Amino acid sequence: MKAVRFYAPGDIRVEEVPIPVPGPGDVVVKNKVTLTCGTDVKTYKRGYRYEPPFGFGHEAAGVVAAVGEGVEDFKVGDRVVAHNSAPCGHCYYCKRGEESMCVDLIQNQFEHGAYSEYQLIPAPIVKMNMFHLPDSMSYKQAALLEPMACSVYGTANCPIEIGDYVVVNGCGPIGLGFVRMCVLRGAHVIACDVSQARLDTAMKLGAVDAVKADEVEDQAQAVKDLTEDKRGVDVAIEATGVPSVWESSMHMVRPGGFVLLFGGLKKGAEVQLDTNLMHYSQLTVKGVFHTTPMYVHSTFEMIKMGQFPEEIFVQHEYSIDETEQAILEHASGAVIKNAIVYQD
Structure with missing residues (x-):
């Protein structure tokens, strides 16, 4: 499969990598749409706080392609969206309700970036921050979950x-x-x-x-x-x-x-x-940094209600081979977001 990885500022590469295999509790999603993000732009231009190379992208929605042992709430063929993170639930900060400060916070994009044809969703995210899409919700609309959850959490503060x-x-x-x-x-x-x-x-x-x-x-x-x-x-x-x-x-x-x-x-x-x-x-x-599961859930409900219309937030479509072009157009300010759309 094709996947995009970050190597250095201005250096992202589309590579052929194996399709991931789910472990216990994991789910593999065949991505339908990945959206560009301001964090992607900043990472592309100046790097991130983690050492490269690492996976790239963190806003995607798609269809379940495989499930690991013990997964009961999702099956192959389900339309889904997964947030990019999940807290551990048992550290000092999680017990205080400050999950964005979790010492074991899983941020899935650095291991399994969303600019990819298939993406492994780790078990903690499957349990806590993965959702079935209603028939009325498009993949583009669903992929707004992560950035809008940040806005919802920030506003709540x-x-x-x-x-x-x-x-x-x-x-x-x-x-x-x-x-x-x-x-x-x-x-x-x-x-x-x-x-x-x-x-x-x-x-x-x-x-x-x-x-x-x-x-x-x-x-x-x-x-x-x-x-x-x-x-x-x-x-x-x-x-x-x-x-x-x-x-x-x-x-x-x-x-x-x-x-x-x-x-x-x-x-x-x-x-x-x-x-x-x-x-x-x-x-x-x-x-304020990131978001928490409570606000991820609240945001998904708000997306269902149509509070974040895809036609306002998402403008153009690109292929995965054109990811760099999509990010640069996003950076120009000419668009709010671009969509990487994957062929069946």
């Missing part, structure tokens, strides 16, 4: 009240998920990005205002100017993974405001935080 002003900095797929979730919570959402296409999409998802970041001299002030009395937003969400935006997000919130830092930075990156502002304005700054 924000103290958003009905009528609050919220700015979302970065309107890639996860940022747009934040836009949608904040709108559903009753917020006045301000979307910020350098891509007009992404800002237009944010407005379709319910954002009230938009700031094109490369057309304003002071982005923080431009955001404040859109709030009542120009006091600043109640919540600022960072979803770019750009150090300067981490820093400027703090300057967009009102005194007593909340800043969520979700966009991961390059390993070793450092930012400067205005300590005077944090102290005297009593700001709360919180980092």
Whole structure:
């Protein structure tokens, strides 16, 4: 089968590898669709925190091709989507309900990347974070599970009240998920990005205002100017993974405001935080990573309800041999996501 592996920044390769064989509790899925992701773009450009080579891609949906011993809830031919991770359930952090900090968190993409014709889903993910697709759900829609679960979890960590002003900095797929979730919570959402296409999409998802970041001299002030009395937003969400935006997000919130830092930075990156502002304005700054099973399940229910329409999030289709092209187009900002579609 064909599979894509990451070797170095700018160096991903489509290779022929054996079709995986499921062990006890495992499931092998024949992928139908894999979606591009902002994390894929960042990994392609600068690497990741794990040493290469490793598997690539983590948003896919398909059909069960084989099941391992002991699997009872899934059978060959089932239409399914699997999240890319599962916590152990018994470490210190899992027992505290902080599963995204699990010391044995399985992140499946580095061993079995989703840019592949077949993908092995390990037993813990099968048990905890794998779902049957209803007949009405397309593979593209289902493959939105992982990024939207991050947005759902991140939003749940924000103290958003009905009528609050919220700015979302970065309107890639996860940022747009934040836009949608904040709108559903009753917020006045301000979307910020350098891509007009992404800002237009944010407005379709319910954002009230938009700031094109490369057309304003002071982005923080431009955001404040859109709030009542120009006091600043109640919540600022960072979803770019750009150090300067981490820093400027703090300057967009009102005194007593909340800043969520979700966009991961390059390993070793450092930012400067205005300590005077944090102290005297009593700001709360919180980092959030990934998601947890509770929010994966909640997100799947929201996808069933049509809250994340595939026609808004997914634009073009490519073959697995064109994965690099699909990622580069995603990186350009011209699209929200591209789909790698596999032939039968």
